Amino acid sequence: MFRKRSSLILCGTFLFVTWNAVLVLLLWGRTSPGQPGAGQLDPASMPTDDVVGDVIRVADSFELELEKQKEILSQILSHRSLWKPAKRKRVKVNVPSPPVIPILVIACNRVTVRRCLDKLLELRPSAELYPIIVSQDCGHTATADVIASYGDKVTHLKQPDLSDIPVRPEHKKFQGYYKISRHYRWALNQVFRTLSHSSVVIVEDDLEVAPDFFEYFRALHPVLQSDPSLWCVSAWNDNGRDGMVDPGQPALLYRTDFFPGLGWMLLREAWEELEPKWPASFWDDWMRQPEQRRGRACIRPEISRTLTFGRQGVSLGQFYDKYLKFIKLNSKFVPFTKLDLAYLQEDAYRTSFTKQVYSAAVVTYEDVKQGRLSGSGPFRLQYSSKDSFKVMAKSLGIMDDLKSGVPRTGYRGVVSFFYRGRRIYLAPPPGWSQYDPTWS
Template identity: 60%
Template sequence: MRMRRTYFIGFILLVWILIVYLTVKKHQIVVSDKTDQVQNGLQQLETGIAEQFKINKNFISTLHSIIEAKKLDAIKENEVSTKKEFKGTVIPILVIACNRISVNRCLDQLIQYRPNPDQFPIIVSQDCNHPETTEVIERYGSQVLLIKQPDQNEIDIPPKEKKFRGYFKIARHYGWALNQTFFNFNFDVTIVVEDDLDVAPDFFEYFLGTYPLLVKDPSLWCVSAWNDNGKIGLINEKKSELLYRSDFFPGLGWMLTKNLWQELCNKWPRAYWDDWIRQPEQRKDRACIRPEVSRTKTFGKIGVSNGLFFEKHLKYIKLNEAFVPFTKMNLSYLMKDIYDSEFVRTVYQSAVVSYQELKDDRITYDGSVRIIYHTREAYKRTAKLLGLMDDFKSGVPRTGYKGIVTFHYKGRTVYLAPNLNWKGYDPTWS
């Protein structure tokens, strides 16, 4: 009896163990199935996310393409609008004359090349009361408008500056002539030309094409036809369409607006107006547009400056001969927000070379190169060796932009540049 009871209990325990085992096993199978389901679900989710990312990426890429296309369309529309807007702009040429009977050389070229007398009226402002020069100008009749600076009184000049009397008269004449142009004749813009300048065939096209930039970009305050380093051997004559921004005011055929004159007229200097206008107080970090190949060339060896720089530099300036259709070109690359980043990137990605390597043509690779200067003396020394003008005005080297002077030498672009951490112009370098 006791034995049967023992067997029965054992049987019951065995059945219980079997039930527990089967229950646990079943649970493990269920968990395993659910784990597989979760893993499969995760894989499907990952695949879905990857596909969605791919779709999103393609969508974003398409959107970028559409945006860029619209930007391009907007630029083109703006160009068309700008050309229409400025097509009828009247831009007078203000010729500053005194006692050169050779003013006819300048006037003949201006009349020959101007495309439309109504769009480009010529105002000749004469100082000095020189009858022979007046007679020459009057021969042009209605082709030009002659005005005469009325104040011929002697100017009170400090004793130490008596020999620079001419610079005082020139400043007085410039101030009066610009006042007449902007306030009496009420023009919005003018191109100032000295009476000893030759002009290029595309002189008018150059200024008409760049005028919209001058009006729209507040970081510009002039457009100049002159390249101070525009000598044969320092320019790319085959790229006469190239234009640059420059911190250095070039003068010698330059365009300014009435707004700028309103800013300058009340503090106009008694003398040395061109050096004065280059001072930081007047420039205010603004730049000028200047060409690769000059659109003017001076033939005035004899003058107030007594031929300063003429024999070494000015007589070697190359005057452009090929007509460039600037009004049909996209010049928006000269706008500051576009120009600066590209210019700096190009300059400081250029390989560093020494003057001697450049001179001896020992550079084995193509492309632009860079010569570094750290001091005023180093700049002047290298500039002289290369044939560049080596002087500074208010710390700015001629043609310099962000301290960088761009020129061409033996078929390549060269940048005479400070370090990338350049801190700005130092007026004591003048």
């Protein structure tokens, strides 16, 4: 732009000087009528025998033309500011700030919460982006002292209502489950309403996290936000025992219709939907009911990003000795934020996953169990009823319980796992349409 303006100014000045030179030559040349070009002169400026009159007329014409040229030059000079390059204005580009994703640690009476907090603080990439909030129930002094020892590295909340909850006589032994549900409701209200966060990752005080725990949730946060067919992201694989997962695919992620828990992310919009009807007890099984799930799925990994070390709890080690203590914790950092996760979008994932499952070779339970599979797989093992599913699942070492008809880790009825180094899909017949809530 500057070069263009400079060229115009120079051209204007050159024309101004040239015009005046030509004018003087024309006026003072006194060209005779017979000379070439004489017929093109203004008759008023044609020379006559009156020399004095000619001089006066020439002077008047020259003065008039000079006034015009002075006016042109004045206009040129009035645009002197254009001769200098214009100062470029700095355009501020508003780069959106990365979202803050708080980590809510649900604590009670385990002093071993230190193991959970130490690992979170060791791996946390940013205190500003991942504030750690510890919500403590039970009023256990020793546990409170452990949490307080971290000072301002964590926010320590204390659930104020420690009273027993009135329950039916037959539920008296489940008092702990009622208190946990009450605590979850209070703690999540603190995060979303009092502290005004828009999302949260919930862990319990007996969980240890993987090296890429924060990276995992950071990458999946926008996926959860943008896809209404999802309602949570979990770090847990219920069938993620060592030997039951593919160690060569730590980046592999799935959609699942089963709510996994044990390190999971929730958005404020989902909590606003759930909080008014939050249950008095057994909140996790309540989350697995079709009325809450509403056809939505969660994201879960091939290899878990959390590991539970708390055998003792309200469940009295129900699954710990048989399943939980064998869960494999991922040890390889996966840069999830640099990966293309578009394959997790509902339509693309459903089409791809269904094709992969139902194009796999069909095998029998005996073939799988006795190691008579040829080739690298994957293979499809088909079940047709609740009983056939439970028999095969239990025998192959995967969790056989169903909640509202949904098997653990299941997606459209399919449970994916590794067995003796091969991928197995325990799947319903082709044409699956919906879960049967009576399969529980």
